[in-house]
Amino acid sequence: MKLTLHIWRQANAQAKGKLERHEIDGISEEMSFLEMLDLLNEKLVTEGKDAITFDSDCREGICGACSLAINGRPHGPGQGCTTCQVRMRSFKDGDEIWVEPFRSGSFPVVKDLMVDRSALDRIIQSGGHINVHSGPKPEPNSIPVSHPVAEEAMDASACIGCGACVAACPNSAGMLFTSAKVSHLGLLPQxxxxxxxxxxxxxxxxxxxxxxxxxxxGECQDACPMEISLAFISRMNRDYMKATLIEPDQRRGKLSNQ
Amino acid sequence: MRLLRFYRSAIGKKVVVALSGGALYLFLIGHMLGNMWVYGGQEDIDSYSHHLRTFMEDFFGYGGFLWIARIGLLAALLLHVVTIVLLVRQNRKARPEQYRHKHRAARTLASMTMLISGPLILVYVVLHILQFTTGTVQPTAYEEGAVYANLWNAFQVWWIALIYIVMMFFICLHLYHGVWSMFQSLGINNQDRNKMLRMISTVSSIVIFVGFSSVPTMMWCDMLPPPTPKESAQQPVVQGPDRLLVQSEGGHDEP
Incomplete structure (x- = not known):
């Protein structure tokens, strides 16, 4: 398979980036998209050129490290899969493919296709955890969780924090990510x-x-490799309204008579 | 202040947009239902307009109820527009560098054109009020209180009828995305209700489009009878206690 690639090259966050054209031959259908980029990098290194920088880790759709917007879509073609799970059979011989980094003001480009997604980590740090030490594992029947609720919480917790929702959103909103993190904890007793x-x-x-x-x-829901539902955003809006407008800040004060 | 803290967040702003949009949406439904009096004939629509002014007259005075509604709607409109301007500024800042290769997966024509349909509707609402409420802009003969005749005269001109219908299409488009978004922003949506809420959004936007644009269509096609002149015996009694309807053609004064 022969392909023409337009790949985003950018030296660092401050530098101005541009699309660079590459031709690549000998791609097999079974290759993953990242393996195709590996092949291109080998070629570039042999020619003494600068290899293309991109993120990847587990390469089996679990870690959320791989990014890339392929033809403008975070994680490329295909529903519910990450970039590393995209196979070259999704493309045809002679295709032109645009490869860009996840674009968001909150994700500064580190180099080429690699972006800094620590904004998501800081959101988790601000509250996406349980502070209270829960002690040894409780007897399972002492905290009942109904099966449908457990499944819903599981759906939310499937978020791998890849940032595709932020990259897909025209407003670069982190609503799907944040709502998934808020909901998987908010649904469970702990x-x-x-x-x-x-x-x-x-x-x-x-x-x-x-x-x-x-x-x-709904672009975020479409791009999400874990197919997390927009319903969690509605749920987060509900929780946020209750938190800011209804729940009291001062829980211990007396109510005075005028 | 808790309310300010709430408003400072994007979710709080979205709630304000949803609530103010909801008020305008309810008004549109009411306005459309009111317009249906046209099908009852000239007398019905003219006296409906008169009744709006005399509604709860003892309590609010002549036109008082209408003014309260107008002030409420104006406040909702201002909140809606100002909050959206703030949100758009935040949203634009959030993605300084755009994708070179554009991709659209879930966006609809309606959701992508909210910032086009919105300002267009705003401009049209101003023109519409100047034409039919205050009579400041009179492309065709206008007489205060003579609702049927004013509509008839205006919609005999093809481009006035066409602009009206095109604008109703933009309102339909705006509501198609806006009404569902309202439920989503208010946290009313969930997995079970989504289908129903999408349906409410689609059906109501189409009903509003058909309801509003049926009047200019029917009038332009002469499927509704022309208005009878004021001097005729069928003239409705439209005299308020505080005011006499100006009966002369053309010139009129604000009371």
Whole structure:
């Protein structure tokens, strides 16, 4: 298979990037997209040129390290899979492919196709965890969780934190990511004590990272390799409204008579 | 202040957009249903317009109820527009560098054109009020209170009818995305309700389009009778206690 690639090259976050044209031959259908890039890099290194930098780790769709927008779509063609799971059989001989980094103001380019996604880590740090030490594993029947709720929490927790939702959103909003993290804890008993403080601090951190707001296009849900539902965004909105408007900040004060 | 803290976040702003948009949406439904009096004939629509002014007159005074509604709608409109401007600025800043190769997966024509349909509707609402409420802009003969005749005169001109129908299409497009978004932003949507809420959004936007644009279509096609002159015996009694309807053709004064 012979392909023409337009690959984004950028020296660092400050530098101006540009698309670079590469021709590559001898690609087999069974290759993954990243293996195709490996092949291209080998060729570039042999020619004494600078290899293309891109992120990858497990290469089996679990870690969330690989990024890349292939033809403008984060993680490329195919539903519910990461870039590393994209096989070259998704393309035809002679295709032109555009490869760009995940684009977002909150994801500065490190080099070429590699972006810094630590904004997502900071959102997790702000509240995506349970502070209270839960001690030894409790007897399972002492904290009942109904099966459908457990499954829903599981769906939310499937988020691998790859950032495709932020990259796919025209507003670069981190709503799907944040809502998945807020919901998988908020749905389970262990997450209840901090449910309302968590949603506030995570939403505020998300905005401090410079991410936009949701315009309900649904691009994030489409690009998500874990197929996380927009329903979690609605759920986060609900929790955030309750947290900021209904739940009291001062829980211990007396109510005075005028 | 908790409300300010709420408004500072994008979710809070979205809630404000949803609530103010919801108020405008309810008004549109009411306005469309009101327009249906046209099919009852000239007398019905003219007296409906009169009744809006005398509704709860003892309490609010002549036109008082209408003014309260107008102030409420204006406040909703201002909140809607100002909040969206703030959100758009935040959203634009969030992605400084655009994709060179554009891809569209889930965006609809309606959702992508909200920032086009919105300002167009705003401009049209101003023109619409100037034409039919205040009579400041009079491309065709206008007489205050003579709702049927004003509509008839305006919609005999093909381009006025056409602009009206095209604008109703933009409103339909805006609502198609906006109504569902309202439920999503308010956290009312969930996995079970999504289909129903999408349906409400689609059906109501189409009904609003058909309801509004049926009037200019029917009038332009002469499928509705022309208005009878004011001097005729069928003239509706449209005299408020505080004011007499100006009966002369053309010139009129604001009371």
């Amino acid at each position: 997450g209840q004590p901090e449910r309302y403080s968590r949603v506030q601090s995570m939403v505020h951190q998300m905005e401090d990272e410079g991410m936009g707001g949701c315009t309900n296009h």
